Structure formats: structure tokens, C-alpha cells
Amino acid sequence: MQMKPLIGRDTQLCMSLSARPGNFGTRFHNRLYELTGLDFVYKSFSTTDLDAAIGGIRALGIRGCAISMPFKEAVIPLLDGLAPTAGAIDSVNTIVNDDGVLTGHNTDYGAVVDLVADLDRAMPFVVQGSGGMAKAVAAALSDSGFRNGTIVARNERAGRALADLHGYRWASVADGAVALLVNVTPLGMTGADAEALAFPAAMIAACEVAFDVVQYPIETPFLRAAAAAGKRCITGADVATLQAVQQFMLYTGVQPDAAQVADAAAWARANS
Incomplete structure (x- = not known):
């Protein structure tokens, strides 16, 4: 060294x-x-x-x-x-x-491209969030060939704009069975949201891959639940x-x- x-x-x-x-x-x-x-x-x-x-x-x-x-x-x-x-x-x-x-x-984009490189492009997915990091995630998925996606965002204007940009759907609330779940919100971080699940328990149980961009803690409640259910986890770390x-x-x-x-x-x- x-x-x-x-x-x-x-x-x-x-x-x-x-x-x-x-x-x-x-x-x-x-x-x-x-x-x-x-x-x-x-x-x-x-x-x-x-x-x-x-x-x-x-x-x-x-x-x-x-x-x-x-x-x-x-x-x-x-x-x-x-x-x-x-x-x-x-x-x-x-x-x-x-x-x-x-x-x-934007190096977030390249990081996400690398992390999803081995995933099935046909899998349906949900990206929860509509801010700057969500833009990078959505673009990385779109450019990598993922087509069956939904942007979930409480901000309808921002969520619809991001969904429309990539040909995805918009929804105000996450539900249904989806193979890839991506959390791009502060849910699971410190403070009031520290114990919050980013997605409903039923969605976590039905997914194949759980992806959380929250860096701290590395194991958010969302990823902890996904790991306990035997799902593949991609972390903010x-x-x-x-x-x-x-x-x-x-x-x-x-x-x-x-x-x-x-x-x-x-x-x-x-x-x-």
C-alpha cells in the first residue's frame, strides 16, 4: 500500500x-x-x-x-x-x-445500470419516488431495457412526468404483485420514517428482488423483511x-x- x-x-x-x-x-x-x-x-x-x-x-x-x-x-x-x-x-x-x-x-445512473445488469428485462417493477435519485433510477432501468414499469409518487405532477418520459405508468400508491421493487424515498431512514416499510408486506412477499437506495441503515425495514422472505436484496451501500x-x-x-x-x-x- x-x-x-x-x-x-x-x-x-x-x-x-x-x-x-x-x-x-x-x-x-x-x-x-x-x-x-x-x-x-x-x-x-x-x-x-x-x-x-x-x-x-x-x-x-x-x-x-x-x-x-x-x-x-x-x-x-x-x-x-x-x-x-x-x-x-x-x-x-x-x-x-x-x-x-x-x-x-450523474454517477448514480451508472451505479444502477451495473447493479441491475443481470436481472431479467421482462420483470415488472415499481420505482417509488420522483426526485433526483428516482430520475437516475428510472433512466437506468429504461436504458437497460426494462419496459414494464410503474412510478409510484405522491407528487402526481412529478410522478406522471417521470413515468411519461420513459413510457411507464404512474400510480399514487404501490400495490399488486411486482417482481422488482425499488425504493427511492426516505422511508426506512432515521427519524420518523425509521421503522416504516417502503412497500406493503404483501408486495414484499411477492417480489423477487428488493432494491433500496437508502444508505443508512444498510438494512432498512424493507430490506430486512425481504431478506427474511428469501428475496435477493440490493442495498443503498x-x-x-x-x-x-x-x-x-x-x-x-x-x-x-x-x-x-x-x-x-x-x-x-x-x-x-
Whole structure:
């Protein structure tokens, strides 16, 4: 393992912006910098002034920034351009700063594409949610060839728009027997929703694959119920790891090997 250099004047800074910053991304990126010997450092932030925060990225030469809820759509007008996938989805989770030119990317999309690569394209599915992450999930499923889908969202306008964009159906409430269930809402996270099931118990019992993008806890009530019923589970930790690797490559131009990624992911989870 290479030793990470001491922080100095040439150290490049990467960061994240979120309403509720976690530790996984910070620890994952910094561990990969250490393993690859790169002179980078990563720090998470929150902000009440998104315009000023993005201006600071540009002015201070911060190399990259991960964008999380609730900024994935609001940040777009503040950028100089969008990578094709981010433009098509209309959602950004990564900013790359090239000499003051800020370009938005979406690495959530690529992570979901990889995670559903071995699933049957004919299976009916439900995506619950209509925000920035739901846009990435729906686009990834659509571009991967999944056609029999329903977007479940309480926000009818946003839900219908997302469904119409990909030729899916919209519903206000999830019900029925569906093979693939995808939760892209805060249900199962901390706080008032911590013990909430993202889908009715009958739907979980009938599904084949349970997919929850919630990162903390890794085992949400939805995934716990699905695992107990013997279903295949895809976790928010899986998404977080794959999208963070793609961010790392965008920021540094370096592709870590599988052992380095596994080490960084395990270290980040153990220390988060």
C-alpha cells in the first residue's frame, strides 16, 4: 500500500454537499486516496446557501463535489454544462471543476445500470419516488431495457412526468404483485420514517428482488423483511460504493483496482 502524502499547498480538495452529510463518502474517498497514493483530501459539508457554495467551488479551485439531497436538481442552473447522462436525466450528483468550468455528472445512473445488469428485462417493477435519485433510477432501468414499469409518487405532477418520459405508468400508491421493487424515498431512514416499510408486506412477499437506495441503515425495514422472505436484496451501500468509484475516477483520472475498492468500502462502512 502506498502512503498518502501529507497535506500541503498542492493537495487537491474534493467535497460533498448534502442536507444531512454522512461519513461513508468522506471515508471512502480518503481511504482510496491513501491506497492509491494520491495527494487529495475529501471533506463533507452542508449549506444553507447553495449559490455561494457553488461559487466557492469555482473560486477556490475545488476539484470535485458530490451533490446529494436536496440539491441534485437545484444545482443545475449554477453549472457551466452537463455531461450527456446528467442532461438527459436532469439530475446531478457530481460536479467536476476544470479550471473554473463546472460540469455536472450523474454517477448514480451508472451505479444502477451495473447493479441491475443481470436481472431479467421482462420483470415488472415499481420505482417509488420522483426526485433526483428516482430520475437516475428510472433512466437506468429504461436504458437497460426494462419496459414494464410503474412510478409510484405522491407528487402526481412529478410522478406522471417521470413515468411519461420513459413510457411507464404512474400510480399514487404501490400495490399488486411486482417482481422488482425499488425504493427511492426516505422511508426506512432515521427519524420518523425509521421503522416504516417502503412497500406493503404483501408486495414484499411477492417480489423477487428488493432494491433500496437508502444508505443508512444498510438494512432498512424493507430490506430486512425481504431478506427474511428469501428475496435477493440490493442495498443503498451497493449504490453508494459504485457511484463513489465513478466519482473518484472523474476527480482523479485514476481507476482503482477491485481490491482497493473493496478495502475502501469495508473501511468506510466500519468507521461510519
